[in-house]
Amino acid sequence: MLNATVALTGRSGRRRGDGRAALAFATPSLVGLALFTLFPIVMSLVIAFFHWPAVGDRQLAGLGNFTALAHDPVFRRALFNTLLFVVLYLPLNLVVSIGLAVWISPRMKGRRALRVLFFLPVVTPMVANAIVWRLIYQPGGLIDGALASVTGAHAPNFLGEHGWAMVAVVAMSVWQGFGYNMLVFSAALDAVPEQILDAARLDGAGNWHLFRRVTLPMISPSIFFATTMTLITSFQVFTQPFLLTGGGPGVDTETLMMFVYNEAFSVYEFGLASAGAWVLFVLILGVTAAQFAGQRRWVTYDV
Amino acid sequence: MSDRIKAVVSHAALYLVAAAFLSPLAYMLATSLKPAAEVFGSPLRLWGSEIRWQNYREAFTFLPFARFVANGFAVAICGTLVVLVASSMSAYAFARLRWRGRDHVFLVFLATLMIPQEVLVVPMFLLMRQLGWVDSYQALIFPWAFTAFGTFLLRQFFLTVPQEIEESARIDGAGTVGVFLRILLPLAKPALAVLAVFTFINYWNSFLWPLIIINSVDQKATVPLGLQLFFGQQSTQWNLVMAASVISMMPTTALLIALQKHLVRGIATSGLGGR
Numbered sequence: 195m196l197n198a199t200v201a202l203t204g205r206s207g208r209r210r211g212d213g214r215a216a217l218a219f220a221t222p223s224l225v226g227l228a229l230f231t232l233f234p235i236v237m238s239l240v241i242a243f244f245h246w247p248a249v250g251d252r253q254l255a256g257l258g259n260f261t262a263l264a265h266d267p268v269f270r271r272a273l274f275n276t277l278l279f280v281v282l283y284l285p286l287n288l289v290v291s292i293g294l295a296v297w298i299s300p301r302m303k304g305r306r307a308l309r310v311l312f313f314l315p316v317v318t319p320m321v322a323n324a325i326v327w328r329l330i331y332q333p334g335g336l337i338d339g340a341l342a343s344v345t346g347a348h349a350p351n352f353l354g355e356h357g358w359a360m361v362a363v364v365a366m367s368v369w370q371g372f373g374y375n376m377l378v379f380s381a382a383l384d385a386v387p388e389q390i391l392d393a394a395r396l397d398g399a400g401n402w403h404l405f406r407r408v409t410l411p412m413i414s415p416s417i418f419f420a421t422t423m424t425l426i427t428s429f430q431v432f433t434q435p436f437l438l439t440g441g442g443p444g445v446d447t448e449t450l451m452m453f454v455y456n457e458a459f460s461v462y463e464f465g466l467a468s469a470g471a472w473v474l475f476v477l478i479l480g481v482t483a484a485q486f487a488g489q490r491r492w493v494t495y496d497v
Numbered sequence: 498m499s500d501r502i503k504a505v506v507s508h509a510a511l512y513l514v515a516a517a518f519l520s521p522l523a524y525m526l527a528t529s530l531k532p533a534a535e536v537f538g539s540p541l542r543l544w545g546s547e548i549r550w551q552n553y554r555e556a557f558t559f560l561p562f563a564r565f566v567a568n569g570f571a572v573a574i575c576g577t578l579v580v581l582v583a584s585s586m587s588a589y590a591f592a593r594l595r596w597r598g599r600d601h602v603f604l605v606f607l608a609t610l611m612i613p614q615e616v617l618v619v620p621m622f623l624l625m626r627q628l629g630w631v632d633s634y635q636a637l638i639f640p641w642a643f644t645a646f647g648t649f650l651l652r653q654f655f656l657t658v659p660q661e662i663e664e665s666a667r668i669d670g671a672g673t674v675g676v677f678l679r680i681l682l683p684l685a686k687p688a689l690a691v692l693a694v695f696t697f698i699n700y701w702n703s704f705l706w707p708l709i710i711i712n713s714v715d716q717k718a719t720v721p722l723g724l725q726l727f728f729g730q731q732s733t734q735w736n737l738v739m740a741a742s743v744i745s746m747m748p749t750t751a752l753l754i755a756l757q758k759h760l761v762r763g764i765a766t767s768g769l770g771g772r
Contacts, residue, residue, distance in 0.1 A: 215673040216596040223587035226643025231609045234620035310757045311515055317749040319702040321721035322742035325728055326525040336524050339541035381761045430615045433704050451615055458619045471616045
């Protein structure tokens with residue numbers, strides 16, 4: 195009886211009237227998204243094809259900004275540096291985060307506190323993290339001071355020497371960022387049924403074999419998710435090199451995002467900056483698409 | 498027996514790794530309490546010749562850091578409120594109301610998730626200039642408040658609420674607004690809390706955008722921008738910078754501890770807080 199009443203007065207009657215209510219409820223988000231996301235993304239594509247200074251006349255530049263970028267040694271170096279950062283950062287981040295997630299096993303005492311602890315730098319302002327690491331790397335700072343106290347020798351000037359600067363930026367970034375992926379993997383590991391592991395152990399699987407053949411495939415969807423997210427964010431790396439090295443020494447650690455920032459807000463060449471941003475965006479899209487295309491070969495969804 | 502020894506050794510080693518991992522933050526804290534002259538120098542000492550709590554007071558007077566903290570809270574709280582209101586409303590429209598084109602519009606919403614925020618900064622700056630919002634608080638709050646993320650998260654949550662609960666409320670006379678306010682929002686409290694915490698943290702930590710849009714840093718800087726200002730001073734006062742850094746991480750650390758029970762599941766179900 196009750197159900198029949200609902201069906202009569204409720205559903206059909208209500209659905210016809212939902213349109214206006216829905217519009218009212220969705221409007222703030224729709225307007226905000228249109229104004230602050232859709233409009234800017236279209237704008238940035240338009241700007242990329244213009245010579246667009248902060249003041250003065252705009253001129254259609256066609257592909258001029260893109261060819262200028264292709265011949266700009268700083269941009270090419272920034273592109274290389276960004277790829278280098280991603281290639282170093284992504285695997286390190288994954289190895290450390292998977293390793294620690296496995297180490298802090300689902301049944302360990304105090305695991306929640308440990309997880310919170312490794313997550314702490316993720317939510318700490320990046321600026322604060324970067325500043326303390328600047329002091330750590332500095333001559334006379336933590337590393338140099340500790341080394342000098344123990345051995346008497348001095349550490350290299352990590353942030354000022356060719357070859358060291360990018361390594362230093364990557365190391366700080368891994369310390370800062372891996373906690374997020376670690377939690378993603380912890381959640382995945384918590385969900386692996388104990389019986390499956392026990393069964394594999396009964397079959398005589400050793401620890402490494404268990405990890406390689408059972409655990410890894412079972413958390414492979416999480417690895418896919420983490421890899422994709424980390425790829426997208428690491429291509430946009432900005433704050434760490436901006437504050438640690440300022441892009442130096444020379445342009446050793448200048449990244450694409452720093453290039454975009456400098457072109458737009460130091461040189462005020464908005465056209466060139468937008469073109470650079472689109473190169474970055476297309477790069478991210480391409481890598482993400484490749485990730486999705488390749489996932490079938492190693493991601494197991496059905497267990 | 499040997500298995501238990503192994504477990505104990507592994508546990509102890511893990512705590513050593515954790516201690517090493519925390520050492521940068523411990524170093525931050527230790528340096529924030531040292532006299533300026535003892536920040537550098539060997540042999541390395543963890544503590545200075547005195548514990549200078551007054552560094553914290555000086556950090557507040559050296560620059561208008563109290564102002565930056567107040568700005569940071571104001572911007573983060575306003576931004577979080579805007580995100581919660583806008584995304585819960587649209588999530589309701591997408592999850593529980595029927596209208597033509599709903600699923601297509603939602604797809605557009607989802608697609609915008611793929612656009613990296615950083616690619617938008619140049620046109621966003623030009624838009625702000627057009628609106629006359631350069632160097633304003635509203636420019637810190639609104640441009641990034643309408644990402645599809647909150648809508649997506651809350652829509653997923655609203656979808657899990659059984660239809661029967663809503664229908665019985667309608668029989669009791671609740672309208673579309675009543676169902677939203679009295680049924681769905683109270684049920685969504687955990688999801689709203691997680692969204693609020695991470696939104697607050699994102700606003701509090703945001704650096705690139707304030708760096709771009711704020712010119713009168715003395716008045717309108719948020720905490721990260723203020724920290725950078727300390728840092729840009731001639732002959733950096735490291736002990737004061739570290740004191741300010743410790744202050745900057747207090748609210749986020751407190752929120753993290755408050756959220757710790759829900760942290761792993763919150764991350765797993767929502768993908769929140771990713772960087």
